[in-house]
Amino acid sequence: QLDREVIARLHEWGVKDKKAGIDARIIFYGPPGTGKTLTAHSLSRSLKRQVLSFDCSKILSMYVGESEKNVRKIFDTYADLTRQTKTEPILLLNEADQFLSSRSSGVGSSADQMHNQMQNIFLEQIEKFQGILIATTNLLENIDQAFSRRFNYKIEFKKPDQKQRLTLWKMMLPKNAPYAEGFDVEKLSTYPLTGGQINLIVKNxxxxxxxxAEGSFRLEDFISEIQKERSGSFEGEKSVGFLSH
Structure with missing residues (x-):
């Protein structure tokens, strides 16, 4: 849609109105740490556009009516920025799970009704939106069908395989740091980590x-941090109960 020849064909075929702008509403979905937000920012750089980013988990408010106002404010802010800068930034909605989740049916509680109302406003705003909108979410199967139909593209981000993890480790390991003799980066790639986790482990x-005092990187240093990260991760099932003595 950014190519003039492509746009000309779409106009000729009657698929796209000549007054309409870019129509790209995208969902990036997949586990945390797989590069959804990073890709959105990379796309903005390649298109030479700004990013207007919102953390959707912080939009939901405990106060009656505030969430609905916050949803409208997202799109009002986008419209204001577009008008002021005379450009179309990319609208990035991070952690949009709550916005896109299936709506409650029936009467329900007042909280359910308010949540449905907020989602209806969000649906209405997406319907009218023109430009590039990227929503990131962890779980695609929980998305309401009404929202799913409004997005042109749904792109999955999978956890990296061992070959990809090896590439990530090699990219992220400090280039100018000393390493202990026998340091084997391939050993690190055997642990099933995401790119976000690898980045955090390298820093820690x-x-x-x-x-x-002796500042060289040893394999056991990384393995220790990997074990801490995996034990502290919220992924997978955790046993909960009382300790018996």
């Missing part, structure tokens, strides 16, 4: 190593 390990 660097802080630990830099604090030592």
């Amino acid at each position: 390990t660097a802080y630990q190593v830099a604090a030592r």
Whole structure:
């Protein structure tokens, strides 16, 4: 849609109105740390556009009517920025799970009714939106069908395989740091981590190593941080109960 020849064909075929702008409403979905937000910012750089970003988890308000106002404010802010800058930034809605989740049916509680009302406003705004909108979410299967139909593209971000993890480790490991003899980066790639987790582990390990008098990176330093990250991760099932003595 950014190519003039493509646009000319779409106009000729009657698929796109000549007054209409870009129509790209996109969902990036997949586990945390797989690069959804990073890709949105990378896309903005390649298109030479600004990003107007909102954290949707912070939009929901405990006060009656505030959430609806906050939803409208997202799109009003976008419209104001577009008018002032005479450009169309990319609208990025991070962690949009709550906005896009299936709406409650029936009477329900007052909280359910308010949530449905907020989602109806969000649906209405998406319907009218022209430009590039990217919503990130962890779970596509929970998305309401009414929302799913409004998005042109649904792009899945999967966890990296071992070959991809090896590339990520090599990219993220400090280039100018000393490494212990026998340091094997391929061993690190065997752990099933996301790019976001690898990035965090590299930073945390660097802080630990830099604090030592002998500051070389050892394999066990990384493995220790990997174990901490995996034990503290909220992914997967955790056992909950009482300790018996």
